[in-house]
Amino acid sequence: MTSADGTSPEPAALPASDSSGTAPLTSAQRVSAVLRRAVATGLVGEDQPVAGFLDTDGIRASVTSLHAAFAHAPEVLHTFAVKAASLTPVLRLLAGLGMGCEVASPGELRIALDAGVAPSRIVLDSPAKTRQEISEALALGVAVNADNLGELRRIDALRPAGSTSVVGLRVNPQVGGGSIGAMSTATATSKFGVALRDPGARDRVVRAFADRPWLTRLHAHVGSQGCPPALIAEGVAETYRLAEEINRTLGTRQITSLDIGGGLPVNFDGDETRPTFAAHTRMLGAAVPGLFDGRYALVTEFGRSLLAKNGFIGARVEYVKEAGGRRIAVTHAGAQTATRTVLMPDAWPLRIGAFDAGGDPRTGAPLCQDIAGPCCFAGDVVAHGRELPELEEGDLVVLYDTGAYYFSTPWAYNSLPRPAVHGFTTGRSGSVRLTTVRAAQTLDEIAAESGLAHVDALVSLARPPGD
Numbered sequence: 001m002t003s004a005d006g007t008s009p010e011p012a013a014l015p016a017s018d019s020s021g022t023a024p025l026t027s028a029q030r031v032s033a034v035l036r037r038a039v040a041t042g043l044v045g046e047d048q049p050v051a052g053f054l055d056t057d058g059i060r061a062s063v064t065s066l067h068a069a070f071a072h073a074p075e076v077l078h079t080f081a082v083k084a085a086s087l088t089p090v091l092r093l094l095a096g097l098g099m100g101c102e103v104a105s106p107g108e109l110r111i112a113l114d115a116g117v118a119p120s121r122i123v124l125d126s127p128a129k130t131r132q133e134i135s136e137a138l139a140l141g142v143a144v145n146a147d148n149l150g151e152l153r154r155i156d157a158l159r160p161a162g163s164t165s166v167v168g169l170r171v172n173p174q175v176g177g178g179s180i181g182a183m184s185t186a187t188a189t190s191k192f193g194v195a196l197r198d199p200g201a202r203d204r205v206v207r208a209f210a211d212r213p214w215l216t217r218l219h220a221h222v223g224s225q226g227c228p229p230a231l232i233a234e235g236v237a238e239t240y241r242l243a244e245e246i247n248r249t250l251g252t253r254q255i256t257s258l259d260i261g262g263g264l265p266v267n268f269d270g271d272e273t274r275p276t277f278a279a280h281t282r283m284l285g286a287a288v289p290g291l292f293d294g295r296y297a298l299v300t301e302f303g304r305s306l307l308a309k310n311g312f313i314g315a316r317v318e319y320v321k322e323a324g325g326r327r328i329a330v331t332h333a334g335a336q337t338a339t340r341t342v343l344m345p346d347a348w349p350l351r352i353g354a355f356d357a358g359g360d361p362r363t364g365a366p367l368c369q370d371i372a373g374p375c376c377f378a379g380d381v382v383a384h385g386r387e388l389p390e391l392e393e394g395d396l397v398v399l400y401d402t403g404a405y406y407f408s409t410p411w412a413y414n415s416l417p418r419p420a421v422h423g424f425t426t427g428r429s430g431s432v433r434l435t436t437v438r439a440a441q442t443l444d445e446i447a448a449e450s451g452l453a454h455v456d457a458l459v460s461l462a463r464p465p466g467d
């Protein structure tokens with residue numbers, strides 16, 4: 001089976017406390033209901049050993065809480081950082097909920113447009129934009145945040161008269177990093193933005209604005225997972241002060257909007273959403289008292305905090321074995337879909353759930369197990385020495401909180417296919433509906449991507465005659 005029919009509800013399966021409205025479902029209960037439906041319809045199991053699942057109700061609720069947290073700001077464009085879930089149906093859902101897109105490549109721009117997002121609601125942010133990418137964005141009316149002064153000079157040459165694109169400049173407030181170096185964009189030596197505290201940088205930035213009346217936005221994305229919200233707020237405060245300084249110096253309110261980036265971290269060790277968007281805006285408001293008074297329109301670019309807790313990976317246990325006294329469950333969820341967790345296990349731990357082959361939670365006594373993946377390298381383990389009910393062949397493991405940056409961002413290692421992604425909704429009576437967001441990659445697609453069209457290219461490559 002390749003797609004869910006999504007029509008016949010599963011029999012009541014959720015706890016009675018849900019239908020009486022007294023206790024919200026835990027993620028394990030909701031996940032179990034979805035897994036049982038997915039197993040029954042062939043979306044996960046022997047033939048489809050790994051798949052991603054997205055909670056559409058949860059996504060709607062997350063977007064609602066984002067909007068509510070910024071409701072007191074007169075003008076805000078909330079964009080979704082497309083790299084967090086580069087799936088066209090997700091972008092279409094988000095667009096319908098009033099969100100734009102933050103894109104960082106021609107591919108991301110393309111899928112945002114395919115999803116029906118208006119160019120005026122798209123922000124282009126990559127640090128390595130080519131002249132062609134810049135020209136296309138400016139022709140479409142997509143907002144462009146220049147990463148550096150060299151890029152601004154390119155924009156000088158490429159910007160068509162009457163361009164409707166908002167153009168901004170990304171700055172690096174250099175407020176420091178968080179607990180994950182690779183996620184920290186505001187360190188002293190970060191590759192992103194104009195490093196604001198470097199000697200002479202502030203003056204150069206002021207001059208860049210003075211020379212370009214069409215440069216009307218400042219942008220800062222201080223960091224992602226591992227960056228404390230207080231550090232993000234400090235970076236936004238620095239950016240706000242710079243905007244005020246520039247406008248004061250120029251004697252006009254040339255900067256009309258601030259793009260404050262995304263980066264709100266996600267709690268990967270429990271069901272609770274922490275920190276909330278509301279807590280974040282309270283912290284921003286405390287750090288930057290004028291931020292929400294309407295003097296600047298705002299743009300946000302959240303990714304992980306909107307999607308992570310609204311998705312999970314389900315994967316079949318193909319074998320269980322022992323090695324050196326360690327119990328190992330060999331599953332189909334490894335580095336091809338949980339790349340960061342496998343390659344940087346200390347920075348990206350995930351909660352794992354144990355379910356039987358039918359999708360019901362396993363309840364046995366905890367046993368110390370490694371949860372390994374299918375890739376052919378020894379480190380392909382998504383959880384080391386985890387206490388979980390004993391897993392058996394055919395069981396399902398769940399990788400929680402993987403709705404952002406996991407199944408949507410696969411790694412082609414071992415020519416493993418991109419897993420399918422399914423969206424779900426759960427009714428209060430326990431019914432589950434599923435729909436396909438992306439089909440699993442086929443062997444024909446893998447063959448095509450592996451150069452099948454050029455199969456003889458190397459054997460027929462002859463040395464230049466006479467050389």
Ligand SMILES: *Cc1c(COP(=O)(O)O)cnc(C)c1O
Nearest residue numbers: 081221224262263301302303304
């Ligand atoms: C990745 C990124 C984001 C989104 O970060 P999250 O941590 O997913 O919220 C926003 N803006 C820029 C420029 C980014 O590179």
